[in-house]
Amino acid sequence: MSRSAALFDRAQAVLPGGVNSPVRAFRAVGGTPFFVASAAGARLTDVDGRTYVDYVCSWGPLILGHAPPAVLAAIRDAAARGWTYGAPSGAEVELAELVRRRMPAVEMVRFVNSGTEATMAAVRVARAATRRDLILKFDGCYHGHGDGFLVKAGSGVATLGLPDSPGVPAGVAGLTLSVPFNDVAAVEEVFQRRGADLAAVIVEPFVGNVGFIPPEPQFHPTLRRLCDRHGALLIFDEVMTGFRVAPGGAQERIGIRPDLTTLGKIIGGGMPVGAYGGRGDLMRLVAPAGPVYQAGTLAGNPVAMAAGLATLAATATPDFYEALERRTARLVAGIADAARRRQVPMTVGHAGSMWGVYLAPGPVRNYAEAKATDTTLFASWHRAALARGVFLPPSAFEAAFVSSAHTDADIDFTIEQLDAALGEARAR
Ligand code: KE4
Numbered sequence: 001m002s003r004s005a006a007l008f009d010r011a012q013a014v015l016p017g018g019v020n021s022p023v024r025a026f027r028a029v030g031g032t033p034f035f036v037a038s039a040a041g042a043r044l045t046d047v048d049g050r051t052y053v054d055y056v057c058s059w060g061p062l063i064l065g066h067a068p069p070a071v072l073a074a075i076r077d078a079a080a081r082g083w084t085y086g087a088p089s090g091a092e093v094e095l096a097e098l099v100r101r102r103m104p105a106v107e108m109v110r111f112v113n114s115g116t117e118a119t120m121a122a123v124r125v126a127r128a129a130t131r132r133d134l135i136l137k138f139d140g141c142y143h144g145h146g147d148g149f150l151v152k153a154g155s156g157v158a159t160l161g162l163p164d165s166p167g168v169p170a171g172v173a174g175l176t177l178s179v180p181f182n183d184v185a186a187v188e189e190v191f192q193r194r195g196a197d198l199a200a201v202i203v204e205p206f207v208g209n210v211g212f213i214p215p216e217p218q219f220h221p222t223l224r225r226l227c228d229r230h231g232a233l234l235i236f237d238e239v240m241t242g243f244r245v246a247p248g249g250a251q252e253r254i255g256i257r258p259d260l261t262t263l264g265k266i267i268g269g270g271m272p273v274g275a276y277g278g279r280g281d282l283m284r285l286v287a288p289a290g291p292v293y294q295a296g297t298l299a300g301n302p303v304a305m306a307a308g309l310a311t312l313a314a315t316a317t318p319d320f321y322e323a324l325e326r327r328t329a330r331l332v333a334g335i336a337d338a339a340r341r342r343q344v345p346m347t348v349g350h351a352g353s354m355w356g357v358y359l360a361p362g363p364v365r366n367y368a369e370a371k372a373t374d375t376t377l378f379a380s381w382h383r384a385a386l387a388r389g390v391f392l393p394p395s396a397f398e399a400a401f402v403s404s405a406h407t408d409a410d411i412d413f414t415i416e417q418l419d420a421a422l423g424e425a426r427a428r
Helices: 003-014 069-079 090-102 115-130 155-159 184-197 219-230 249-254 302-314 318-341 367-371 375-387 408-427
Strands: 036-040 043-046 051-054 108-112 134-138 176-179 198-203 233-237 260-263 274-278 347-351 354-358
Touching: 051 408, 069 302, 090 108, 090 274, 090 302, 108 115, 115 134, 115 198, 115 233, 115 260, 115 274, 134 184, 176 184, 184 198, 184 219, 198 219, 219 233, 233 249, 249 260, 318 347, 318 354, 318 408, 375 408
Parallel strands: 134 176, 134 198, 198 233, 233 260
Antiparallel strands: 036 043, 043 051, 108 274, 260 274, 347 354
């Protein structure tokens, strides 16, 4: 028995499903999840000594790869001065000012400890500001595990095929409407019927929780126009896309100014950080400036702030993003070429260094179309790729990432191994 298998046996006795986040359990792709011993750069090493080129990148935070020296030094330096004060520190102000410089629509920001907290708080602000209760989300989009978001959610909920989630009161789920992503007509219909009751629309600008689905050109401008017309607020959930798809996130890439933005992942560089922010008039509603309550013991802690500052400092130039996008484009093109040569129907896409692959002719424009892709072949391909030292997200309903630690040689190796793995998967 491998060390990973032995650890997984022990883990299942004390951790639900043996993991601390469902998608890590490999339920959608089969097999036993590997347990990590260490990670550096673009690679993970498991407890059995196997090494993998990593395209999960901790589900998005690690745009610089694992344990980048500059971020490690910043964490060490901050920790040596104490790692939580329960009182304000300068690093929180510096990171907030940096976020505002990179995302001007975020005039004011509050740090929390996860993307889930950020989206929960952002919706609370929107409901307080509009005095309305309804929110509109999109099928397959995942905004964390807050009760109101577990309605036709993506990521692990989609991966495990859960009918949303038990434990969410009907009264709460009933305040969340959901229509297909990219479906302008469906959005117009909801606004026509319920526009006066809508507090906010919350959307993943590029969807990363049902695989990778880019927005169609008219989609976000329509959301912006309808929100303005009906007095609803537009929330861009940029937990995954923020500082990933462009220096200023998806809102810069798409050219839309949301009223509120939620962030996470990259702004903590792998330490637990989430954030919500946006228009000053809205954020001044948040306690203690205003009456909307939200709080957090470890929010803005100095080590997480230091890791976020060091990470964003290393991604501060357009050249950084251009080089990352070029490398991702080469990877994605190489995978698509392999599929074409093997006559395997495949749809690939990327925005910046966020990318995804569906085993289907495509196009894949929404959750229903993503669900209709060949997830069985994907699972087989994932297993074959893993055996060849390439770690893809263990679900067809997740996006993958490239970091600045992935070299051209890593990309070449990956294309070669994924090509061979596709051949093996097809043959099964
Ligand atoms: P966290 O609470 O996991 O920090 O963030 C929730 C969240 C909110 N919004 C978006 C757009 C997100 O992608 C996420 C979390 N992403 C998933 C990956 N698909 C986290 C991975 C996991 O659940 O283990």
